[in-house]
Amino acid sequence: MSTATKPFRLPGHIVLPEPKLRFGSNNPHDIDIHPMEGLIRFGPYSLGKLSPVPNPIRIGVIVPAELEESLVRQMRELEQVHQPRERKQYLPPFPGFEKVFGVRIARGAAASRILLSQDLDREIEASEKPHVVLAEALTRALFALRNARDSFDIVVILLKESWSRAFRGPPGDDFDLHDYVKAYAASEGICVQFLREDSALNYYCRCSVAWRLGIALYTKAGGTPWVLADVEPGTAFIGIDYALRAGGESAQRFAICCSQVFDAEGSGLEFVAYEADGVHMFGKNPYLRRDQMLKVMARSLAIYQRKHSGDPPRRIVVHKNTEFRSDEVEGVFDALPNADSIELVHVQQSCGWRGVLIAGPQRPHGYPCQRGTTFQLGPHEALLWTQGNLPAVAKGKDYYKEGKGTPEPLLLVRHAGLGAIDDLCRETLALTKMDWNNDGPYDRLPVTLNFAGTLATIVKRMPKLQPHSYPVRLFM
Structure with a gap:
């Protein structure tokens, strides 16, 4: 950028390059x-x-009997080639599941097939609590599949669109069918993939369906599609989020705290769920006491060490979507006394800022500012646009994944740690590419918080939390 003063140029900002990903090749230059x-x-x-x-x-499979053949056709489509009908500047043709992932898809044994009769339709229609009827039917089916656990790797559940009134609870009830069934399945160690009749079987772009379903099934079967290419070895990324349960009195409220651990490549490991009673509330947000945070971080450290031959991380970056209170900061440092570097980062989603790209004097660009734009507000604060124009993945053409609207940046506030804040932004941007449960080029939030938030909302519905760690794929 020229040093000459130009009224339509915003000084003091940079645009970070799009993070690179590593795939199945051992050649260090084979990245994309x-x-x-x-x-x-x-x-x-x-x-x-x-x-x-x-x-x-x-x-x-758990499928309505009359839609079994439709689901079979859906699974066979994964073996076929599909051309994109949407997002053509971004979405490549799907070559077939085996050609992409190197493994095949097959139907499980007959014992792993549960057909739901049409009586369920009538029961849902007649019930004043249709969500209870459907949830009980699906959990009974999953319970039956426990006896055939050796005959399948993933269970696909097909939901009819006519059941949509049973997907959520009535006003005032936070019941969510997806989260309820996932919680039950996870407690049984079963990976579940939901399909909706309208958004899967009847969606007009079969290429999109094939990519999304293919990546999800491969990941839930235990695979790793991609990892980050440019990383600092010995770094652990940890995301913390909470979900509240209510006791008899407000003072008895306790939180389910989920801590998700990623290694330096951004490869998801496992997570721990910690049930913290008597949490402090500041506004609507729970905060852990010093001893509670110590326990959460100590368990997170144990996950990392178990996956790295007992070696502790040299550097720890902790993301949270609420600010770090002093007790929480002290608890983190208590748990990690031997780390060379600890960075505690509050990732704030709503900050009131917007960014518009000016193409020339008084002439806004037709697309938003570029993804990766950062603007430092102070020594410990920076704005980071994780959404925005991304021509690099669209063969040089303008491409905005969200399609419309003006993206709002994330506000990163560092509560502990040293070093250039641009490096912190660079890592956060890279972690927005690590959600293996969709086919998009990025998410708005880093995967540390995306997964931790999802995990917390599902785990709070589990009847009993075990002290061990859980594989993330059970909750995706």
């Missing part, structure tokens, strides 16, 4: 910024490694 192009060129990261991915991946 496009998730699906990289999969096509190099295969998934776990291909050829000591991977738990079975071949074939066996699919069990």
